[in-house]
Amino acid sequence: RLTPLLTALAAVRPMSEPAARLFRTTSRSDYLEVNGPLLAQNASPRALQVLGELLADESLDVAQRVSVAHWGLLPARTDPGVAAMCARLVEDRGLSNDVVLAILESLYDYQPRRWFGVRARPPSRPAWTSAPAAARDILRSMGTRMLSRPDLPPELRASIPPTISLEIVGD
Numbered sequence: 001r002l003t004p005l006l007t008a009l010a011a012v013r014p015m016s017e018p019a020a021r022l023f024r025t026t027s028r029s030d031y032l033e034v035n036g037p038l039l040a041q042n043a044s045p046r047a048l049q050v051l052g053e054l055l056a057d058e059s060l061d062v063a064q065r066v067s068v069a070h071w072g073l074l075p076a077r078t079d080p081g082v083a084a085m086c087a088r089l090v091e092d093r094g095l096s097n098d099v100v101l102a103i104l105e106s107l108y109d110y111q112p113r114r115w116f117g118v119r120a121r122p123p124s125r126p127a128w129t130s131a132p133a134a135a136r137d138i139l140r141s142m143g144t145r146m147l148s149r150p151d152l153p154p155e156l157r158a159s160i161p162p163t164i165s166l167e168i169v170g171d
Contacts, residue, residue: 002026003034010038015047023050032060036068037123040076048085055089055099062098069102070115075123077107078131083138090146097151104146107139109159128163140164 006026009019027035032054039051051072055065076082086107090100105111116122128136143164147157 002031006031006034006038010035010042010047013042013047014044015039015042015050017046020046020050023047024053027054028060032064033067033071037072037075040072040079040082043076043079043081045081048081052085052089055103056092056095058094058096062096065096065099066102069099069106071123073103073106074110074125076126077139078126078128078135080132080134080138083107083135083142087138087142090142101153101156104152104160105156108143108163109156111155 006023009015009022012019015023023035023039027050036051036054039047039054051068054060055068057065073082073086086103089095090103105115110125112122131139143160146152147160152160
């Protein structure tokens with residue numbers, strides 16, 4: 001019964017502080033994987049603040065936060081606010097490496113079978129051509145910085161250059 005209420009609250013932009021409090025509370029009581037995608041889809045500053053807090057909260061299960069990154073960030077990856085929030089998060093040295101990699105994967109790669117299994121409707125990725133210039137600039141800059149990380153898995157390392165040089169470049 002709570003999911004329709006959360007969905008309705010997430011549809012209201014900008015997100016109110018009482019709604020943000022409800023998302024914070026319910027994310028700590030079995031609704032994290034429901035709330036993450038709703039917050040990313042809302043993409044208002046307060047919603048992204050809450051999403052960033054949840055992704056960075058080391059008291060929450062790492063596997064759930066990885067799932068939130070894939071399910072929530074992938075469909076919203078061309079939103080400038082989402083891209084900026086992700087850029088801030090991946091620079092956080094205290095953030096779990098698994099969560100950092102999931103954020104980067106969601107932005108620069110696409111492995112639906114590995115991330116979502118054999119679901120009928122995994123989230124789709126928006127075309128880079130739909131990204132506003134502000135988002136493309138953030139993603140270019142972040143991708144370039146992340147390539148200097150020695151711990152990037154080879155498949156992720158290989159997915160960043162084509163994304164930042166071919167798909168994001170140009171209007």
